Amino acid sequence: MRKHDFYEHRKYPVLIIISAAIVLIIVKLFSIQILDKSYKLSAENNVVRKIVKYPERGWVYDRNNTLLVSNQRAHDIMVTPYLLDSNIDTLFLCNILQLSQQEFNNKIKQAKKYSHYKPSIFLKAVSKENFADIQDKLHLFKGFYTQPRYVREYNTKSGANIFGYIGQISKSLLEKYPKYTQEDLIGITGVEKTYEKQLAGEKGIERKVVDVFGKYQSKLEDGKYDTLPKKGQDVVLTIDITLQEYAEKIMQNKRGSIVAIEPSTGEILCLVSSPNYDPSLFLGNQRSKNFTNLYLDPAKPLWDRSTSALYPPGSIFKLINALIGLQEQVINPATLFICNNGWNYKSILHIGCHKHDSPLNLRQSIAQSCNAYYCSTFQRIIASKENSTAGLDNWQQHVKSFGLNKLIHTDLHDKKMGFIPNSEYYNKKYGIRRWGASTCISLGIGQDAILMTPIQMANLASIVANKGYYRTPHIVKTINQSIDDLNQDFFTKKYCSIDSIYFESVIYGMETAVEGKHGTAKKAKLTGMKICGKTGTAQNPHGDDHSIFIAFSPRENPKIAIAVYVENGGWGSDVAAPMGSLCIEKYRTRKISRIRLENEMINKNIQY
């Protein structure tokens, strides 16, 4: 007989416990497969490698469609830290990559800090020459691979300050531009910066599936989500590269700036800041070294003088005072002022002047740049209102309408306002009502606190050439053969507060300055082409006077307005005037007839 089974009831706990344990597993599965979505992402990170296809940056042309900036292929060396062999021949690898052991270790450490599993840039933009050797041998080292990308290629050694440069995006910019990633390049200065959006293009992304060893398996879903890189838009500059290169050449071994503008359009024809540097210095593996050198250079080649150097304008400012005098009707073209080797105020104050006939009329005062004439004119301008404060502020309003003391809304990345003083400035300096026209009499001859940038001076020439208006100076002519992406404000006329009828006599004076017997800009005279100009010599407490010249040509329907500023160049008539004239000749005729003058100017070497 079967013994009675006392323990039959024990099947229930057994069944319950086993079922409960299995249900526990199902619950866990539910949580990881359905509730927790993070594993899907991790799985994708495991197998999907996003390969960024870098776009070609837009090309840059000059106004005559000469290619200035294009691209060349370079390669980034990428590293995936967890794939690295622990016993690689680092010495050999360092040799190939031209790195020191120390640099190598630092770079590996950096890459590991970024991510063990994600590839990061080990060496940036290796040039073609070095790459051939690296490509042959790199496959020997697990964890390294190369990724093509573009770097700039310059067809000119000039215009570095215009193009600007590109560089790896900074942390602060990354926050501002969420579309960029850490490895991306972005325009940092110049046109590269202001037109970054148009030049950049769009990255393409290829997604490929890899195995645990990073070995390529297949395209992700047959490339359904892959995108092709889109080339950036081409940009045509207003620059005339022939003029730009010529002006840079003529400025060599001098510090200063040459800016030329087409008066009718505001298009900048050349924008020279000297000393300049070869834009190609910022390419390749010498980049950071070159950058440091330029950065530390006391001549500050990285500083774009043409747009951001603040200079006293000197005598070229007399044009503005003459125009204001005419507009305020305190002088007329026939007004004469006596010059006793300068201008005197109650034998307390004397503003000197060079030797010339006296008295002079307006035309001759411009041609011979008489200081006394403009001190007197300025005094009358101030006196035309009930008090000095009102007079000066009225004067400042006129001056500001020439685009001074304010930022021009241009597409140049670096710009300065300049400075034109008003009553507030002198109230602060001397106290309320404790100053008068005589206190600030130097404003009449473009000294005192007046500061202008070279581009503002060129714009002044442009305003006179246009007889009363300017279009905002700008550097880009078209983008992708259209002007839609440009600031439409560039195309509107901005009038100054002087009626156009008053310009004729001033222009006559500028003409006489070049053509006349006693003209200060005689050295700028060019047979066969009428140039209207005004020299300037700005006193400089730190050394020799600055040499200044503004001009436009021809007299009717001017094609070019120019400003030349040579730091410590001495008399405007000696240096800046001939240089400006040569640039005008180069631009208008494409050749130079005055070889001797040209050589003299090119070889002029100013010691700083």
Added chain:
Amino acid sequence: MVTTQRKSFDWFTIMIYLILVCWGWMSIYSSSYTIDSPLFSLNTIAGRQLAFMTCSFLIAGSILFIDAKLINRLSYLIYFFTMIALVLVLFIGKEVGGAKAWFNFGKFGLQPAEFAKIGTVLVIAKFLNDNNLYLNKTRTLIITASFVVFPVLLILMQPDAGSALVYTSLIIMFYREGLPLRYIISIIIVGILAILTLIIGVSSSIIVLIILTSILAYLLKKQEKKFMIVLIFFIICASVISGINYTYEKILQPHQKERIDLIIGKEKNELGSGYNLKQSLIAIGSGGFIGKGYLKGTQTKGNFVPEQETDFIFCTIGEEFGFIGSTLVITLLLSLIIRIILLSEKQTSRFSRIIGYSLAAILFAHIFINIGMTTGLVPVIGIPLPFFSYGGSSLLAFSTLLFIFIKFDACRMERF
């Protein structure tokens, strides 16, 4: 009373078995799949698994046609031979991954630890049935336990802690055959104290123990000999705590400690031993609700999960068939276990009931530990998932034991 009444084989169990084995082969095929892999070749693991399956089916079939009495009579002999094999493997076995667990026959290997389960189960069944003993007697318990302890020690000497651990699941069968509840409760308390010690350290555990002891003393305040009981409780528990601590600090290998640390959450090591678990979770977790589709698992195709054909085969199921597929597999496995237990309860003979319970217990241990490990419920312990993991020994051993049970169930009216 001897009856010759015959019942047909339990086709429900056989059907589940066949489904599981085929699904297992599909998973192995998928986990080792490449575009150009041939379907049948002994050079691929899927091809070899097919050979193991054929072998298993042949053995299963022959078991169904031999006399059940013969197996019953051969129990001691089978136990003896499997133990001999366990001893031999320590001397002439092939060392794989630091453990001498394999007999090597050319392309194939045999793992005696898998077959030792059959011998152990048979011998216990035979011993308890023939002598009509229950485990409520300490003497019976000691003899029965020694049948288990012997192979466990041999397996630990290989060393293969995972396979040895599986034998502890026989406690379920012991319980059914009369093991007093206090033993089980003691084991549970020891287990809890062990985990507590590992997580919060010795000193904190002792404080917890003192609190527990006080509660016990309060509950037992009306009992006689309460002082003795409370004292013994305290001493035993305290020695367990210090023992566990000693084992952890002094005996365990660093990698074993690491695994324990990982599971109790003391440590997060994503590159070392936690890597398997992390990749396993990614593979299963990314399967989502319906999975990525057969042969379309990106993680398994990319070999991200280590040991994905053997111990981590469940990742393939989780990734490619998703929550639905995983649940279906687990449900099938659970149905098999429940079916075996329910059938066991219908046995006239204790011999077949013990075999059934043992089989259910071992299956349960394998399934719970294996899937628990791939889903992060239990520490990473290397044991195969029955019918799914690649490997001949496991499949053969489980098939044999299952079909022995099916055979005995078919003649359940017979007394042995």
